[in-house]
Amino acid sequence: xxxxxxTRFVAATGVxxxxxxxxxxxxxxxxxxxxxxxxxxxxxxxxxxxKGIDEKIVITQxxxxxxxxxxxxxxxxxxxxxxxxxxxxxxxxxxxxxxxVLSGKTGLQSYELFPSAVGGPRAHRTAKQPNGKKGxxxxxxxxxxMPETLRVSGVPLEAKPDIIGGGIGGGVGEDLxxxxxxxxxxxxxxxxxxxxxLLNGAVLIVIFVGLAGIAFLIRRRV
Numbered sequence: 001x002x003x004x005x006x007t008r009f010v011a012a013t014g015v016x017x018x019x020x021x022x023x024x025x026x027x028x029x030x031x032x033x034x035x036x037x038x039x040x041x042x043x044x045x046x047x048x049x050x051k052g053i054d055e056k057i058v059i060t061q062x063x064x065x066x067x068x069x070x071x072x073x074x075x076x077x078x079x080x081x082x083x084x085x086x087x088x089x090x091x092x093x094x095x096x097x098x099x100x101v102l103s104g105k106t107g108l109q110s111y112e113l114f115p116s117a118v119g120g121p122r123a124h125r126t127a128k129q130p131n132g133k134k135g136x137x138x139x140x141x142x143x144x145x146m147p148e149t150l151r152v153s154g155v156p157l158e159a160k161p162d163i164i165g166g167g168i169g170g171g172v173g174e175d176l177x178x179x180x181x182x183x184x185x186x187x188x189x190x191x192x193x194x195x196x197x198l199l200n201g202a203v204l205i206v207i208f209v210g211l212a213g214i215a216f217l218i219r220r221r222v
Contacts, residue, residue, distance in 0.1 A: 050097030
């Protein structure tokens with residue numbers, strides 16, 4: 001009887017110990033899960049509004065990956081950058097276009113772009129950002145590619161195909177993800193490589209003929 005009581009006591013103690021160990025092991029994991037920071041939302045949509053745009057332009061990463069990346073690179077760097085310059089007079093800024101970066105329906109960043117400003121493109125980071133966020137206001141020198149990137153996106157601007165490597169001419173809003181454009185670029189590269197190989201072959205033939213002629217002359221003299 002005493003032995004049975006001891007056995008039951010040991011068994012109960014083992015169960016309590018195992019429960020305590022499990023609770024201690026799970027507690028940090030639960031605390032980490034609750035306190036772990038949520039991943040920052042990733043941008044996947046860009047909207048453009050401004051002069052001459054009747055309906056806002058929407059560029060999605062899913063449908064136009066290259067164009068979306070080009071647009072995002074025009075503004076994303078300003079999110080944490082320090083202001084570079086002062087504001088120009090209103091009559092020197094030219095047409096304004098507002099670019100808003102979103103993750104789904106959630107706005108992340110908003111910028112005012114002035115591609116036709118005197119002295120080169122300018123950009124303005126407003127203090128009031130989407131979802132009530134407040135940051136520091138800043139003015140920046142825009143990239144020289146800004147006007148053409150906006151134009152390719154559908155903004156009614158004068159074409160400047162010499163700005164973007166390879167040139168994009170004619171019309172407004174060409175699709176940078178057009179497979180025909182990519183195929184044409186690949187064919188052009190292979191064509192240039194073929195011409196290079198032919199030129200190298202011709203040079204080698206001339207060299208061999210010259211060496212053969214020199215060898216023949218030397219042999220005749222000997």
